[in-house]
Amino acid sequence: MLHIMSGLIVLLFVISPCLVIADRKMTIAEKLQEDTDLSQFLALLDRNMVANMSLQYRQLTIFAPTNEAFQRYVGEMDDNLVLYHISNLATTLNNLDYAISSELDGNPPLWVTRRRDTMHDDIYVNNAKVFITRSYQAVNQNGKLQVLHVIDQVLQPLQPHGPISTSTPVYNPNAYQFLEHSDVFNIGQHRLRSFRQKVYQLQKKEVFNADGRHTFFIPVDEGFKPTARSDFIDEKVIDGHVIPHHVLFTKATPDSQEFESMAFSDNVKVIISFSTTVNGQEEITYVKSNTVAGDTKHSRGVVLADIVRANIPVKNGVVHLIQRPLMVVDTSVIDFLKEREDGPLCKFYEVIMDLGENNQFLKELTLAKDITLFAPSNEAWNEITVQNLIRNHQKLKEILNLHLVRERLPMDAIIHNNMNQIYQAPTAAPRKYLYFNVLNTNSNQTLTVEGGGVNATVTQPNIAATNGFVHIIDRVLGVPYTTVFEKLKMDPMLNITYNLGKRQMFNHQLNEMEHRYTYFVPRDHAWLKFQIRHPSAYKALFRDDFGYYTKQILERHVIRAGRAYTVSDLKLLANETHPIILPTTRDPLKLRVKESDKNYYVEWNGHWIHVFRPDVECTNGIIHVIDEPFVLESDIRATGSADNTRIAYTYFLLLVSYAFVRILGN
Structure with missing residues (x-):
């Protein structure tokens, strides 16, 4: 027994330190x-x-x-x-x-x-x-x-690449000390002498020497080619490279969040933001200056520069080394496209050059004085359907022209033109237009553009060039990627027709790929005009018990065949004197087609109806957006008589109910 007790005591002494450690x-x-x-x-x-x-x-x-x-x-x-x-x-x-x-x-x-x-x-x-x-x-x-x-990252301090001279100690430098002694620090092969010289020359030392917390953008020497570029840098441009009172590291700052630069005054207003794109496996971060108000020396618009070395911490904030100066607009549209081999539009430039150095599209970009280019991003060219298109040079020429407008169209001009009506701009492609829509979400405005049936979002607007503007978009226009059904569902101009097509599952057929559809789709504006003229008939179209009549009216607008018809096809088959009769699932559709003042019109039932947007291409057909629905007076009478029948039937039921109550009462 004593032996057992002594063993327990020894075991307790062994275990007790472990228990103490476990509790601590x-x-x-x-x-x-x-x-x-x-x-x-x-x-x-x-x-x-x-x-x-x-x-x-x-x-x-x-x-x-x-x-x-x-x-x-x-x-x-x-x-x-x-x-x-x-x-x-x-x-x-x-x-x-x-x-x-x-x-x-x-x-x-x-x-x-x-x-x-x-x-x-x-x-x-x-x-x-x-x-x-x-x-x-x-x-x-x-x-x-x-x-x-x-x-999730190793913190990287600003360190010298060799021993620091005791005569010029630069431990924990501020932005000015970093700029002044940049050759001492480990920043790779980058040199900052050109920008430093402009800061000295313009006596802007205090901008980079200021206490507090700020963000500084310093262009490297490589960005001062051509050498004349430095002549555009004045005091305002220097101020436009500094965001006061904010320390902005790239990952910690949301894309597209805008900050006022030091160049934000009564006359000139410059805001700065970041944007990030993926080029293959590489993530590239850009900084953009947007001169929203300019003067004779400082052009309005966006200047985009990629950050060649980001997130250099200094005593009074953070420094980003950038590929070129901000605010300076001294390159043409074509120069912007080819400025860098890995730039945001490098794939677009490659596609253009695949047509040969003497192709007409390249010549126009080079020689034109006032243009706006809606340029698909690098990612947009990775779509399989787009890749297949690139091999067809004839089709590619048409597609490229769809992205070019022969006038200057900054985003605010597009928004202004779009205020009272859907704005459409003629492109370099004959009889092809771009159509714009402005989406307001919270305090932000997003611009979408449609061309050739493709709806694209403008991801980077207002890149300024000496001969116009570039807007980067997220899709290649003219290369359809949606069915007729999907296009109806997505297009904000076609909401009413889409909602009518939900009745009796009419829309479902428009997703099929074994047929080709030609759909004359009244736009919302057309239905609203119809509502003003025939309010009761319009109201009846949406009632549950009139789905049959609604379906009949829509069937008159759809041609289902082995091919789809462009407006040009229809014009060849049916001119102003000889109509064409096309089979629909309802009754034959008899049309004539004419062109007037670069617009198309179709004649149906004695009315010439404007084709607001012709040839909206889809993967299984074509949509023609029209300004008036194909509705007959007999359709309205049928709707109205059905309405009257329902009222009479309801009145009859009330009479029967009343009689039945009287009988029970007796």
């Missing part, structure tokens, strides 16, 4: 040891004596990148890098201010961004996102509070 909260050091996803950061920390001493004895905050973050990191990896991830204050997420000092030489700040989205708030340290749920705090063995935040 892990320190930050133990947490780092335990989390295998932070092993590379821990190895870096172990090699630095200052970091180890801080972890053992001091209050601190650690920003620890994951192993995956280290695998993506391409910067220099010296033992002092860990100090840029440590602050000597214990700061929880709730207490993070807009900046926190690091332990790296010179104590350069880490900039904090709280990005508020609709679903949740995200927190960034420089350009690294904090994994909010993985933050941890504990007291170390010396009673000092310590905090751990896990982040």
